[in-house]
Amino acid sequence: MEPSSSSIAPRPILPRPTATPARQSAPKSTSDFAIPRKTKVISACQPCKLKKIKCDADRPECGPCMSKGRSCEYAVQGSRTEILLRRQHALQENVESFVALYRYLQDRPADEASSLFDRIRDGFGVEAALEYVKSNNSGPDLVCRDAPSARVKWSQQIYNCNLLFENELLSTEMSDVAIQALRDGIDCFFLYMGNMFPIYTRKEANAILDAFQGAKPDQLASRKIAYGELLAISALGFQYDRQTLPNGNASV
Helix, strand or coil, rough: CCHHHHCCCCCCCCCCCCCCCCCCCCCCCCEEEHHCCCCCCCCHHHHHHHHHCCCCCCCCHHHHHHHHCCCCCCCCCHHHHHHHHHHHHHHHHHHHHHHHHHHHHHHHHHHHHHHHHHHHHCCCCCCHHHHHHHCCCCCCCCCCCCCCCHHHHHHHHHHHCCCHHCCCCHHHHHCHHHHHHHHHHHHHHCCCCCHHHCCCCHHHHHHHHHHHHCCCCCCCCHHHHHHHHHHHHHHHHHHHHCCCCCCCCCCC
16 A cells, blocks of 8 residues: 655755855944934024024025015125124214213203203113203313313422423424324224223314314423323223234334
8 A cells, every 4th residue: 555645744945055155234334324414594584584484594595585486685794893893883882972971960060960860760761861961962062171281280280290391292203103193093092992991082082182283382281291191092092902003013
């Protein structure tokens, strides 16, 4: 009796033999899976700023403006130097405004100063106070300090320094080059006045310079006092800007 075919075990199926083992693929670097960085928007366009929507800052037109079909405009920004100069001028105007308020309270009669002070205590704003000072200051724009002759007399009485005013100024001290150096120093002083106490105002410095240049031969003492004040102002100005003079020196 022949054996049944169902009793024969099937031959196992093996994989086809290969001559060389298969190469394993190199693992992908972590940079392949890195999250893409978002482009940093330095300054959004004006329409996106007004509407407070996200701007991609593309130039000349951003994506949101192009999709909406509106004009895209960017604010014109100057260099860092120009921005700092604008801020400096704004600070200088603020300082001059507060100096005007201070001197109004200091120089006006007591009743007028008290009137402004009471208004400030009642809620008078800075702009309103400045307008009040401007409207009530109908007198001529005179220098608040003593005249050079008065300062000479005071110096002679206090320090007994008559010898200081006996000799004429040197020709080099009155030359065009020296005058221009004094003007440059004054400009530096007011350019960097935000870093210093406002000892002089621009109007006072100009008046002192006019007194120095316009003094008559018999007004030697007044001229020398004005010259000393101009040297002090210029020295402070050049101290804050050592590169102003052609030779890079910070002295007059």
